[in-house]
Amino acid sequence: MLELTNLRPGEKVEMVVRRHWIIFAFLVFYVLLGVIITTVAFSFGWWSFFTMLSMIMFWMVYLMFMYIDWINSELDLFIVTNNRIIGVDQISFLNRTVSEANLWQIQEVNSKTKWILANLLNFWTLWVQTAWSTQTMTMSYVPHCMSCQRKMLNIVDHYRDTN
Numbered sequence: 001m002l003e004l005t006n007l008r009p010g011e012k013v014e015m016v017v018r019r020h021w022i023i024f025a026f027l028v029f030y031v032l033l034g035v036i037i038t039t040v041a042f043s044f045g046w047w048s049f050f051t052m053l054s055m056i057m058f059w060m061v062y063l064m065f066m067y068i069d070w071i072n073s074e075l076d077l078f079i080v081t082n083n084r085i086i087g088v089d090q091i092s093f094l095n096r097t098v099s100e101a102n103l104w105q106i107q108e109v110n111s112k113t114k115w116i117l118a119n120l121l122n123f124w125t126l127w128v129q130t131a132w133s134t135q136t137m138t139m140s141y142v143p144h145c146m147s148c149q150r151k152m153l154n155i156v157d158h159y160r161d162t163n
Contacts, residue, residue, distance in 0.1 A: 007081065010082075011081045011083045011084075012081060013079060013080070014082055014151075014155050015079075015080045015148070015152070016077060016079055017080070017126065017139065017148050019077075019141045020142065021143070022117075022123055022141060023073040024073075027069060027073075030066060030069075034058075034062050037058075038058070038059070041055060042055075068092070068093045071090065071093065072091070072093070076090050076139055078128070078137065078139060082103075082158075082159065083159070084101060084102050085101050085128060086098065086100050087099040087128070087137035089137075089138075099135065099137050101137070103159040103160070104160065105130045105132070105135075106128060106130055106131075106156045107129050107130060108128075109128050109129075109152045110127050110149070111125065111127075111146060112127075113125070122143060122145070123142060123143050125138065125139070125140045125141075125145070126138070126142040126145050128152070
């Protein structure tokens with residue numbers, strides 16, 4: 001479970017929403033694409049020093065971008081406590097947006113799917129609309145999105161009933 005150090009007194013983490021494992025399958029696909037590019041380059045007999053140096057540079061840059069893409073996907077999450085929702089959106093390397101909304105500000109929690117693979121593997125886009133006109137927390141590739149949406153709304157309803 002996620003350990004938070006800045007919780008308010010009496011606040012506890014109810015749920016944490018992370019991205020679907022399909023993100024990592026996409027990353028594996030990209031690595032395989034790089035292997036195919038390298039194999040094609042060497043299959044033409046380009047064995048010169050310049051080609052080897054170019055392939056080393058290609059793989060260094062390629063793996064760096066793959067690592068950054070993995071970090072961006074891994075650090076996106078929603079943390080739902082019994083008082084608020086915290087949305088962490090890793091935009092790019094060392095560029096992060098953290099949004100926070102109290103549960104009384106939540107107006108709706110929606111989910112949307114667009115393509116057949118998303119329906120088959122059950123990952124959708126989830127967004128939380130708050131009472132503020134510009135505040136929307138969005139996360140794509142959420143696993144079991146309908147149950148996450150329902151659980152978030154149940155937490156919001158429970159908060160409103162007790163307060």
